[in-house]
Amino acid sequence: MASRTNRRGRTPQPPDGPRRRRLPMRLLLPLLVLAALMAMLMLRGYVHSEILADHRVRPAAASDQVPEQILKGGPVIDARSGRTETLDMPDRRLVLTFDDGPDPEWTPKVLDVLKKHDAHAVFFVTGTMASRHPDLVRRMVEEGHEVGLHTFNHPDLSYQSKKRIDWELSQNQLAISGAAGIRTSLFRPPYSSFAAAMDNESWPVTEYIGSRGYITVVNNTDSEDWRKPGVEEIIRKATPKGREGAIVLMHDSGGDRHQTVQALDRFLPQMQERGYEFDNLTEALGAPSAHSQVTGVDLWKGKAWVFLVQASDNITGVLVVGLAIIGFLVISRFVLMLVLSGAHARRVRKRGFSWGPPVTEPVSVLVPAYNEAKCIENTVRSLMASEHPIEILVIDDGSTDGTARIVEAMGLPNVRVVRQLNAGKPAALNRGLANARHDIIVMMDGDTVFEPSTVRELVQPFGDPRVGAVAGNAKVGNRDSLIGAWQHIEYVMGFNLDRRMYDMLRCMPTIPGAVGAFRRTALERVGGMSEDTLAEDTDITMAMHRDGWRVVYAEKARAWTEAPETVQQLWSQRYRWSYGTMQAIWKHRKALVESGPSGRFGRVGLPLVSLFMVLAPLLAPLIDVFLLYGLIFGPTQKTIVAWLGVLAIQAVCAAYAFRLDRERMTHLISLPLQQILYRQLMYVVLLQSWITALTGGRLRWQKLRRTGVVEAPGGPAPRERRPVG
Template sequence: MASRTRRHGAPKAARDGSRRPRLPLRLLLPVLVLVSLMAMLMLRGYVHSEILADHRVQPPAPTDRVPEEILEGGPVIDTRGGRTDSLSVPDHRLVLTFDDGPDPVWTPRVLDVLKKHDAHAVFFVTGTMASRYPDLVQRMVDEGHEIGLHTFNHPDLSFQSKERIDRELSQNQLAISGAAGIRTSLFRPPYSSFADAMDNKSWPVTEYIGSRGYLTVVNNTDSEDWKKPGVEEIIRRATPKDGKGAIVLMHDSGGDRHQTVQALDRFLPGLQKQGYEFTNLTEALGAPSAHSPVRGLDLWKGKAWIFLVQAAERITDLLVVGLAVIGSLVIGRFALMLVLSGAHARRVRRKGFRWGPPVTEPVSVLVPAYNEAKCIENTVRSLVASDHPIEVLVIDDGSSDGTARIVEAMGLPGVRVIRQLNAGKPAALNRGLANARHDIVVMMDGDTVFEPSTVRELVQPFGDPKVGAVAGNAKVGNKDTLIGAWQHIEYVMGFNLDRRMYDVLRCMPTIPGAVGAFRRSALQRVGGMSDDTLAEDTDITMALHRDGWRVVYAENARAWTEAPESVQQLWSQRYRWSYGTMQAIWKHRRALVERGPSGRFGRVGLPLVSLFMVLAPLLAPLIDIFLLYGLIFGPTEKTIVAWFGVLAIQAACAAYSFVLDRERLAPLVSLPLQQILYRQLMYVVLLQSWITALTGGRLRWQKLRRKGGVSAPPGMDAIPAQRSVGAMDGRRPVG
């Protein structure tokens, strides 16, 4: 994992006013990945006749415009070059034809029977099947059989425009060229029958097909094997009378063809004994071969097409597996969260529950601040109103907006300001830790507001000597906007339920930077806050687990934080979180094999975090990709029902989490819109994080622009008016 020491602030180019043109790669690469996956699905749908397929069949039409010589002629119709010729197969010659293949199950069996009895046939293949099973097309050619076109998607051409007919022919040829390196001049229309079934709708199509250089082949002996009438009946219907030649229609695809294979194995030797020859069509007619080699650009186009189709097939198979995996992960996570979060709530809310002796000694509150002028006064005033004895250390990390001066001018008792050159949040926290006077240290963000009881509730778990850190209940303070409401749902439904679950499992992965408490001795044992990752809160939490400390969740230690209010800021924040989490997992990967007190986190916590916070979000876009696919290409009704079913489950889980967290249910009105818009944004952010991680890219720590919109929660006591700097507990701020 790539990591770097981070500094607050904008790049130098932005500070000095210059701007460098740059491509929005953070958006481009993830979107390209999602678009590529969707393109693969669409290609797969196209070659499976799920997209642009036309299954209409033209009813019989009048025949007065069809020439008599066609209606009364043979099964081979030649309209090339303006001709109107009808050809028949000579006596004692049989041309076996197989439609709709190749099929991966039945075509090899048909080919085996033909090879066994030294017989040849004509396979009229569709482009969809030839694209999916090119090896079978190559085998047909290698074993001396002829190939004919049967369109790409098997539509009734009587309904189609000339442009669609041309596309069906050219794409069918493209598939055959890529599969076997040949072109063919033979064509059989879908849903065709005998020559006397030609009518005013199909005849113009036949004429146009001839103008494109193709010989139209129908049949005059139909085995009707698709009806599965039984082996004996198939043989009877396929056998011509009085030694006449015939073109026999059979199928090697489109369903169960075991009767066709069995009938063929008896039909061939039986008629060979009667003097029949089973030859290719051009051999039977004494005509030049229907095949011609394809070379140059056309050959490479065909091979490229086959490659793309094969890639789409394999990628789609992987996506389906991924969809099953993400479905299992989502259901498993929901089940774990609901069961274990309920167990956590019952445990900590039962009458008489205590972590240990009440914690009443003073604590140090560290507030790292960089350009928090709009927020810092609300933050500090909320701390001074605490009902637990505290000292407040505001560590100004090289702010340029007067953050330190604002705090100093407030003149509040028990509040100190520590100044340092800009060095990043971990360095600021370590500086505050070195200056803290008490054994328990609370850490928070400079844009966060505490309730009067927050610190008291946060430190009570330290009554248990095994507890090394406590996660508080971070809440969105600016949830009156749509983006804020979506994040509010995410915080309550996701983060806090997660923390309850991980608390019960004793493998809490993250102490939120907005509200967390630590034993000073525990922090010192693991070396303090590290800048190895972009998620120092996750990093330190994992380090504490590996050192054998217990990390718990205090649901009543509420803190109100200012969530990003624009898509850009939200993107920057979540990108940092996602990438930082990956870095922390990679940094602490040895926990998987460690034993002793830290082994539980390695055996349970790290795998769960990797599954739920890294792998699951990576695969989660598959749900919406297949949803979009189903909405557009079907089955639309079932897709809509499934989506609303999943939404109902999510709504029920969200309502449960809101009730558990004692929140009003009104924000859940925006849940459907969150699932449609907000979740997709998070997908792209995570994909970007994966790309950054895999390519070894570097990421700057980005400062969010604050508006200072989170004020003290209702019911907080008013703070006395500002005092002089000299009144700060009789001490000057540390500089």
């Protein structure tokens, strides 16, 4: 039947049979996005020496196994091809060397001073810094300076295995290749000093590095600029004796280097006046260049590496901004909820408060039902116990489980059953509206039960002629399970506290389908319930605002609904809710620029709904991504404190919400676990909804399985009421 497969109808279940289970694309894409973000964070952590970095520094050891010619030799050690050769600098030749860069602030200043005085130098760069600032490595090479390796993560190599040493060298070369298209044969070990300081632990490393084709360059003149001793002291330390040549150690990274830059600007002309030349290492030694061009696959591997590192830094930067935004939104929302919900409670609970004249006329209660055989009897009997005169219309939307027959067999007065072919909930509500006898319409779900006072409390705000619709207080009836308790917290804190806030701002975004009331005239003016979205309750509420009606919240109008009891059912429900909310926001987007009665909702309500219900939940996973990253890679203590701080704020809001709703606080015991598990599910659901919206996907209404276990707590036994009308 065509009516059973329309866009808003429920699709029959396929026949049983073996099916190959595949991970649906709508689930796969969110997981891939989250995995990609984690991969970018891991790459950034590695490049910033937060992951796999070893910061241990070994104390000095004995040197009895180091050849005498090394200990008494020059600062250039060539152990390639089994040789053990050292070289000194010729007289009046100074080779300036800069370690630990390139730094985005200080390296350009060092390069500017060198260029100003027509001097060359050797930059021993780390792979982490070269990967992040490839333009500076490229500038070094283009301006005629030499580049050497200083490992990737700057570990003390005497602690490392040969495999790790090879990794440090190859990753360092990869970064230089990607940045400047060259390879280098120069290497300086981290934490090295003079050749005379070589010991039994560092010498085997130097031999191994020589066997890999590298020349090890230490120094024989240390400026000690890292101590920041002052410009004069740096110059004094960097100046060799007499006419001797030297390899001078300086730094262009690792902290504030303004003294180094100032000293360099004075040191260069002073030494040039004394006849000194500032050359590259190979120029000073009259040797072939240490650089060789990289081509082919190796070049593209280097470029790809640099691209990925740049991407990880940029993406992480965006994520950090996103984290700041979500932090601001979360705190802002909590502050608004606490302040405005408290004001709402004080207003409606103030002695003598009333919406206007008491509303005593009968109302029509519409109960759309599709396969609600397990719930419908409880629902109808709870309505029969109502303290307010009502008529009950059960609109059977093509049920196949005998829902209509159950209601008819109850033989209750003033209860009518309206049957229709399956057409969806909005069509069922419109059909009920057409058959209703009264001017106030109450709408509820077929799996919901009312307390005796619910209808009376729900309709009192209509004493104010400006009120077009009223939202009731929906509560989770099956809260004994863990997943039910989590939803209970969400309903009390996330929904009802929100409704108090939005009521005070006069921009209520949603009247819950489980418990809401409308003026018939207001419904008819906006065209009744619409099938344009999957969130018809949000859609109709926004339409009411745009038509100039007030929408308010009645805290005492409690309804008990059956929440999903499995993850799959919860997923289906929230997927429909979030996607439908996006549809409703898009449908009513013109409210942003409208004036008149709908202007307030467009200026305040729609932006807040978009921020708090769509954007903020989409960015919220960043809190947990950075939490996981911080727990694993540090700073662990600060991360835990920050997360506990956010949890404490949420706990305060939740406790306040429970106090306002007079709920027992015991359910809040599961709040921390809810934040770790339940919230993640909601994130992925929202991300899936975004993907569905952006890809133009279409979503059908999905019927949830009900058990009929929910009853209104503390209510009197059902009783028959006299007919009204």
